[in-house]
Amino acid sequence: MPLNLPRHRLEVPELSLKETFYPLGFATELRTNSAEVLLQARDQWSMSEKQFDIEPIRVDVHVVEGDSTECPPTPICRIMYPLVINVADKDNYSIVDLERGNTQITVSRAAEKHSSYLKYFFLLSSPLCHIATRYATTVHAGCVALSGCGVLLCGDSGAGKSSLSYACARAGWTYVSDDASYVFNGGTDRLVIGASHQVRFRPSAAQLFPEMDGLELTPRAAGKPSIELPTATLPGITCAPTAQVDFLVFLNRNVPGAQELVSYPKDVARRMLQQGLYGPAESLAMQHATLERLFTAEIFELRYTDLNWAVLRLETLVREGR
Numbered sequence: 001m002p003l004n005l006p007r008h009r010l011e012v013p014e015l016s017l018k019e020t021f022y023p024l025g026f027a028t029e030l031r032t033n034s035a036e037v038l039l040q041a042r043d044q045w046s047m048s049e050k051q052f053d054i055e056p057i058r059v060d061v062h063v064v065e066g067d068s069t070e071c072p073p074t075p076i077c078r079i080m081y082p083l084v085i086n087v088a089d090k091d092n093y094s095i096v097d098l099e100r101g102n103t104q105i106t107v108s109r110a111a112e113k114h115s116s117y118l119k120y121f122f123l124l125s126s127p128l129c130h131i132a133t134r135y136a137t138t139v140h141a142g143c144v145a146l147s148g149c150g151v152l153l154c155g156d157s158g159a160g161k162s163s164l165s166y167a168c169a170r171a172g173w174t175y176v177s178d179d180a181s182y183v184f185n186g187g188t189d190r191l192v193i194g195a196s197h198q199v200r201f202r203p204s205a206a207q208l209f210p211e212m213d214g215l216e217l218t219p220r221a222a223g224k225p226s227i228e229l230p231t232a233t234l235p236g237i238t239c240a241p242t243a244q245v246d247f248l249v250f251l252n253r254n255v256p257g258a259q260e261l262v263s264y265p266k267d268v269a270r271r272m273l274q275q276g277l278y279g280p281a282e283s284l285a286m287q288h289a290t291l292e293r294l295f296t297a298e299i300f301e302l303r304y305t306d307l308n309w310a311v312l313r314l315e316t317l318v319r320e321g322r
Contacts, residue, residue, distance in 0.1 A: 012062035012106055024182060024193050025051025025241055026135055028127040034063040036112050040119055047197040047232070051241060052184075057130045058102040061123070066091040066108030074222065075121050081280045084129055086121065094122055096129045098280060103129070120221035133279035136182035136193060137290040140276065143176035143192045143243055144168040149318045150192060150243035152181060152297075154272065155251040157224075162201055163208055164251065164310055169237045170209075171311050175199070176243045185290050189244060190297055196239040201227045208307060247317060248299045255303045261313055261322075264301040 007014075015031040017038055022028065023045050030041050068091075075086040075093070082099035091108040103126040111118050132138045142153040142165035151168075153161050162178040169175035177194025184191040203225055206212040211234075218228040231239050250264050250272070270291065277287050300317070304310040 012064060015060055015062065020056065021045035022048045022050045023124075023127045024048065024131055024136070024195065026054055026127065026131050027052075027056040028059060029056040030059050030061065032061040032063065034061065034112060037061045037063065037118070037123070040115055040123060044119060044124060047230075048195075048241070051193070052135065054135060055101065057127045059105065059123075059126045060103070061105045061107065063107055063109060063112050064091055066110055068108065069110050069113075071114040071117050072108065072111050079278065086125075088121070092122075094126065096126060098130065098133050098283070101130055101134065103127075114221075116219045117221040120223075131182065133283045133287075135186075136184050137287040137294075138276065139181050139183060139273050139291075139294075140179070141181045141248075141273075142178045143181045143194050143245065144314075145174040145176060145240065145243040146172075146315065146318045148244070149247070150176070150190075150245035151247045151249055151314060151318065152192060152245050152294075153249055153251055154269070156272075159251040160253050160307075161251060162199065163205060163307060164314075166199055166201070166205075166209065167307050167311050168314065169231075169234075169239075171315075172238075174238045174240045174243065175231060176240055183245075183290050183294050184242075185286055188293070190246075190294050191242055192245050193242050196231060196241050198228055198230055199234070201229075203227065245294065246297055248294070248297050249314065249317075250299070250301045252301055252303045253305060257303075259304045259306065259309055259313070261300050261302050261317060264299045266295055266299055269295065269299050 013033040015033050018031045019038055020027060020029050021041055072088045072092040075088040078085045082097060084096040087093040092111050094103060094105040096103045105122050107122060142161040144151055144165050153164055155161055165178040176196050178199045182193040215227050217225050231237050273291055
């Protein structure tokens with residue numbers, strides 16, 4: 001006969017709810033004791049379908065009763081491989097185990113009520129930690145495709161990746177991502193994965209796209225002010241979760257003079273895209289190998305001031321290869 005022993009007062013609540021989601025196409029099993037957490041996960045990931053056969057990433061979210069009703073502070077991140085630890089306070093923290101492929105999260109009822117905080121700092125980042133160190137390599141780039149030919153639009157913050165990605169999509173291209181893309185670590189090709197179900201703009205995008213005029217800023221827990229929209233609400237936009245990339249194009253809107261597409265040094269591209277990679281030694285080696293495979297594509301710099309000209313020049317690149 002099993003013993004019916006009481007739970008220790010320091011134990012986190014039991015997790016009675018479970019659902020599987022597919023962020024970026026990778027299976028993630030979410031367990032929690034909160035129906036609200038499940039609702040937020042569905043809101044973010046319900047449009048993503050299974051793309052890859054992997055052992056599910058496991059994320060446990062324990063919602064505990066806390067003393068405060070205020071939004072918790074911004075977490076501090078510490079990396080102690082194979083662990084990535086985020087700590088906001090005694091009730092709000094996460095432990096990501098990159099080796100085991102699981103994440104344990106504890107958040108307060110106050111954090112649960114501040115949905116943008118919970119999503120940004122804990123819920124959404126948890127599977128991405130595992131995806132970006134085990135299954136794919138993150139690059140700071142948008143991705144679009146035309147006639148089956150993918151173009152990765154690379155550049156620092158403010159380079160115009162989102163604007164050009166969306167401008168291409170309005171012109172009949174397939175939209176894959178606007179700011180962050182993931183190069184699949186497996187196989188021998190250059191498969192890029194993106195969050196094609198949404199697009200994010202700076203407030204200044206209304207100057208380029210009249211349909212953005214008057215839209216309110218999306219509440220965010222951190223980061224630059226932005227307008228975030230589901231691509232399903234944008235008429236005439238074709239989306240796909242992946243694309244095979246044939247060209248890397250680094251964007252430059254700050255060079256005076258003629259608009260042009262020119263060759264771009266591979267060593268410079270390598271230095272730029274290696275920034276921000278992280279993970280244990282074995283994971284980093286795999287990510288660097290994935291980037292080298294990506295660099296077998298042709299690499300260019302697009303110098304432009306006119307958005308429409310840039311879209312047409314990329315169309316020429318795809319059709320003529322130069």
